[in-house]
Amino acid sequence: MAEKGVTPRSEDYSRWYTDVVQKTELADYSPVKGCMVIRPYGYTLWENVQAALDRRFKETGHVNAYFPLFIPMSFLQKEAEHVKGFAPELAVVTHGGGKELDEPLVVRPTSETIIGYMYSQWIRSYRDLPVLINQWANVVRWEMRTRLFLRTTEFLWQEGHTAHATEQEAVEETLRMLDVYADFAINEAAIPVMRGKKSEREKFAGAVDSYTIEAMMGNGWALQSATSHFLGQNFGRAFDIKFLNQSNELDYAWTTSWGLSTRMVGAIIMAHGDDQGLMLPPRLAPFQAVVVPIWRKDAEQAAVLEMGRRVADTLKAAGVRVKLDTRDELSAGFKFNDWEMRGVPLRIEIGPRDVEQNAVVFARRDVPGKEGKTFGVPVDGVAQATRDMLDTIQAGMLARATKFQVANTRTVRNYDEFKQVLEGPGGFIRVPWGGTGEDEDRIKEETKATIRCFPVEHQGEEGVCFYTGNKTDRVAIFARAY
């Protein structure tokens, strides 16, 4: 069965991805090019992502609010780098109420500007700080090429926007939220991630520093899964967010922003999926367990279904998201494959033999075949057994993904080896880096690989740059990326 491996031909992997997303009813293409319809199964997954993140945001003192979809064009122009970065991908509204507007409105590509403006109205004193607000919203970026979940014209996300009295506090907030994202990715999505700082070329338009968590997909490519930006006083100055500090001096606020989008759903699909289809981590899966009743004769059906209902009710009462598959026109084998494709972590089989023994069979999604089966799980205590098994699966998925990431993270001594790795197995390449932005551009042009990040845990190691031969203490992760 499908041992996950680096798929050398990216177009095959693309086809696999698109097929899985559509067959499992996560999402579909809309009649408007580049826009995505998120179907109930996919949306439930997103809701679970939202809940897990919101819990963490509340724990770190943040509150939710909502800002408008439309932003005056002039707002974007207030921050030079920001407008330069976003201008090519703006959707612009020029008419309303049957008339041409005095000033065009852009559909938000991100909300730093409108929120910056509001913060300038709200903040007068250091006593008003910090402001720690998050919003759940949709944004629009007119991308040239789109892909379900990974890059769509409109996407859903959360964007946190904070304002602080001091640089240190804002930097701390930026890194705190990066850690929140990493914690979410690892402990909820079971995706190991590389935390690091973006290169100048790759950072957010208008930021002083951008941080990212980079995850490895099943084909070895990197996916920027969330970002956290230290914006310095750039937006504070642009939007006149001024306050009196404790020394009675006027100062500009230090701001941050951080976001995670529906792209995370794409990350979950690509980090865990195999030839059977989806493999969803128990903590986020819409259905954590599915009960499949099995029978031959009508006489058996009633008893099997009765026990199925009893087990499903017990699990529901214990807080397990469980589905009882009562479809009687389909064979058990069909259902097994159906739910495996949909990524349900745990299948609970109940047949006539199990009814006799008052026991059930567990089958793990993450361990294929007989090896992943546990026979004779007593119905008494099935809730605890299920919860334990879900924890085991969650841990197993993280371990598997971590093993994959470690196995596909390599170091190279020179550019030739670098190119060989990219043409061969792919994955992350960790190297000492002492090059310039132009060197980075050249490597991108020649190999399509980019600096994904300078990982936070590896800086300050003395080395020799693989590309320029310069001495350096910076370490970079290169990879091909979505």
Added chain:
RNA sequence: CGGGGCGUAGCGCAGCCAGGUAGCGCACUUGAAUGGGGUUCAAGUGGUCGGAGGUUCAAAUCCUCUCGCCCCGACCA
């Protein structure tokens, strides 16, 4: 916007070169038998062949124009 490809049933495709009553697989409907790993058999439903014009006795097929989509590149959470 540059380079390549494709538009025929809900999906995937054949038919086109050599014009002659629109086909296959999957899905869907009905019935029967099946049912511990994607059941089987039988009978059905469903298509202005992307659109417009032309050639012809006759066009999915040949010609002209047009529209749309996909892939590769520039952009990007």
